[in-house]
Amino acid sequence: MPTLRPIESICVYCGSSDAVDPALLAAAAELGRTLAQEGLRLVYGGGRVGLMGACARAAHAAGGRVFGVMPEFLRQHEILYDVVETKVVRSMHERKMAMFEASDAFIVLPGGIGTLEEAIELLSWHRLDLHKKPIVFFNPDGFWDHLFAFFHQAIDMKLAPKALADTWRAVTRIEDLLPAVQDMAALEHDPIPKLMPRVT
Numbered sequence: 001m002p003t004l005r006p007i008e009s010i011c012v013y014c015g016s017s018d019a020v021d022p023a024l025l026a027a028a029a030e031l032g033r034t035l036a037q038e039g040l041r042l043v044y045g046g047g048r049v050g051l052m053g054a055c056a057r058a059a060h061a062a063g064g065r066v067f068g069v070m071p072e073f074l075r076q077h078e079i080l081y082d083v084v085e086t087k088v089v090r091s092m093h094e095r096k097m098a099m100f101e102a103s104d105a106f107i108v109l110p111g112g113i114g115t116l117e118e119a120i121e122l123l124s125w126h127r128l129d130l131h132k133k134p135i136v137f138f139n140p141d142g143f144w145d146h147l148f149a150f151f152h153q154a155i156d157m158k159l160a161p162k163a164l165a166d167t168w169r170a171v172t173r174i175e176d177l178l179p180a181v182q183d184m185a186a187l188e189h190d191p192i193p194k195l196m197p198r199v200t
Contacts, residue, residue, distance in 0.1 A: 012107045013109075014050070015050045022200075032059035046080060048144070053079070068081060070095065071088070071091055073110075097172055110143045123135065136181050138170075
């Protein structure tokens with residue numbers, strides 16, 4: 001019987017643009033604070049711009065643990081946030097693998113093509129039984145609805161199995177993200193059950 005392993009680190013994928021709706025930046029910051037308050041380590045892309053920067057800065061300011069992973073060639077573009085633990089790697093492939101290996105679950109906030117790529121890769125790996133880690137999307141104002149419609153269309157056309165629909169969850173409120181992660185973890189067969197107790 002495998003030993004159950006609690007969730008200690010959550011990877012957050014999200015956009016790196018500062019020119020977004022301030023409500024999205026505020027939501028990312030709220031998530032960062034929540035992770036810190038719950039004693040969960042934030043794993044993220046290493047920059048201090050956009051939603052990822054808002055999330056990391058808020059988590060750090062609230063006393064949380066933060067681990068960033070940044071490719072060398074993006075140090076100037078995404079502006080390395082080096083006041084937290086940071087690993088600089090050579091490529092995007094190394095970045096994604098390092099973030100994956102450091103994380104027990106994944107939260108996907110709104111973002112652009114890079115965020116989409118990261119989310120699709122996670123879902124593909126899950127589909128191939130390479131992992132059973134929870135994947136939860138933050139979907140304010142239906143941001144990801146077209147993506148979800150594509151998933152269901154692929155299922156309806158027999159291009160993807162029905163099980164694809166069970167590889168992710170979506171919520172519209174920041175406060176529902178961690179409960180959704182916990183619910184997914186409890187349902188998975190992989191030994192990654194529940195969030196660590198809150199650290200006070």
